[in-house]
Amino acid sequence: MKILVAIKRVVDFNVRVQVKPDGSGVATDGVKMSINPFDEIAIEEALRIKEAGNADEVVVVTIGTTSAQQQLRTALAMGADRAILVEANDELQSLKAASSLLHIVKTEQPGLVIMGKQAIDDDNNQTPQMLATLWQRPQATFVSKLELKDGKALATREIDAGLETIEVALPAVISTDLRLNEPRFVKLPDIMKAKRKQLDVIAIEDTVAGFNDTALAIENYEPPQARSKGIMVESVDELVAQLKEKGLI
């Protein structure tokens, strides 16, 4: 079985982004970029499935500018077998991304697609569900445990009420939650090796022929409203007095 992992290049999770003064976007020049953390978990899970003998190839795909090759190389250094860059110079919204991924899915015919539940830049949490819908295959979102057996996946999902387990027939789309695994660190020799692995580039236009774009217009970016500065108290008595005054206890 082949596993396709879709990843996204995003501003590193440790960076506190700033909105540009003119409200046209967030400042990303010179900012550290990384693989979206949820997608790193997706890569790790695919590698573990392969290492357990349940898959024979892990293909990683991203949609982005040529710079996104860095993140693909990192995925290859982690252990993915080959990579595909769908080259796009403009930011894509979820439906176009899902449509482009559908094209890759149809070409690659994977038995399983794994991707992060959301990208930590736009926080949309849409693309995996959209891909599953367009592909007309089952989805298991927010997965924290995954077992493959007899052409099916038993997926445990982190939902508001607790842990829900569902069974989906393969092929399927899995979206990862934080506790699915802890991604491995990349070793230096693997980085060298990754440079020789196959990385194909195709143009976004060749993956979304006939796509009717219904992008939403982003009219403005602004910083969030700051909370007003609070007070420090010195003792539990003072704390209790404050809470009583506010009528909270």
Added chain:
Amino acid sequence: MSKILILAQHDNTTINQGTSKAVTAAQLIENTQIDLIVFSDDTSTIATEACKLAGVTTVHAVTTNKGDWKLAHGIAAKIAEIFKDYSHVFAPSTTFGKDVMPCVAALLGQNQISDIMEVIDATTFKRPIYAGNAVITVKSNHKHIVATIRTASFKTGDMQSGSATVIEHTIDNPQTDTRFVSLQSGNSERPDLQTAAKVVSAGRGIGSEENFEIVYQLADKLGAATGASRAAVDAGYCPNEMQVGQTGKIIAPDLYLCFGISGAIQHLTGIKDAGTIVAINKDGDAPIFEVADIGLVGDLFKIIPELMEKI
């Protein structure tokens, strides 16, 4: 006029308050008709409950095969079918809404507007990105709008005095590719974290699962729900459904009392709509104190017992 369809979330007995918050958001759009859609394998109780939400005209009660009412694809297909007469479809931005609504959007050929935090007009909304570090104003130029509603940003409305009428539907084909197996729930007797007026939470500083017991005790004394940071959940100190933050629950209690939470941005985004944030941490430089309304530097293992005594 806008016709807004709202996907109701429920547990087959009661309607989740997030549904009411989505109704509140819909009511901020002028000149609307608001209808609900509710899925269940036995709609008899829950359709009646849905009708009690004030401001709702019609409840579409859809009977599914056993267990299928929780599975995204069957639900999404039915919503897309019924939606033809509507301009908007909303769902609360809970794990349920997040699972289903992008499927609806894909079926309708639309992008979804995720986590609406403010309604500007019928086609313009504000939503957070980058864990709440930025807010964007999004406008849809399309006939249909598919969106999830950030529940912490809207108030729960009247869930008792409504008198909507029911239209019955069925989904005949069972889901064959997806099967619900089980739900393992913390099933606490405490208030629901997402809607509680008071929340007591702890982070890595609590140190162990056993130590979390004092947090539960304090919560019980206050009648509060319990929450946790990602660090505490990852460390196995408490169940995952207690996680508050960017990828966990976004909450807006009147009182958020947190112990041993340093205040990573990913956590802060989950609490920034709280009424009063009280932080107790032994590190006076912890970022949590930058957003706390009341801060106290000290050892939580001394402070919690003292608090228990004095409140």
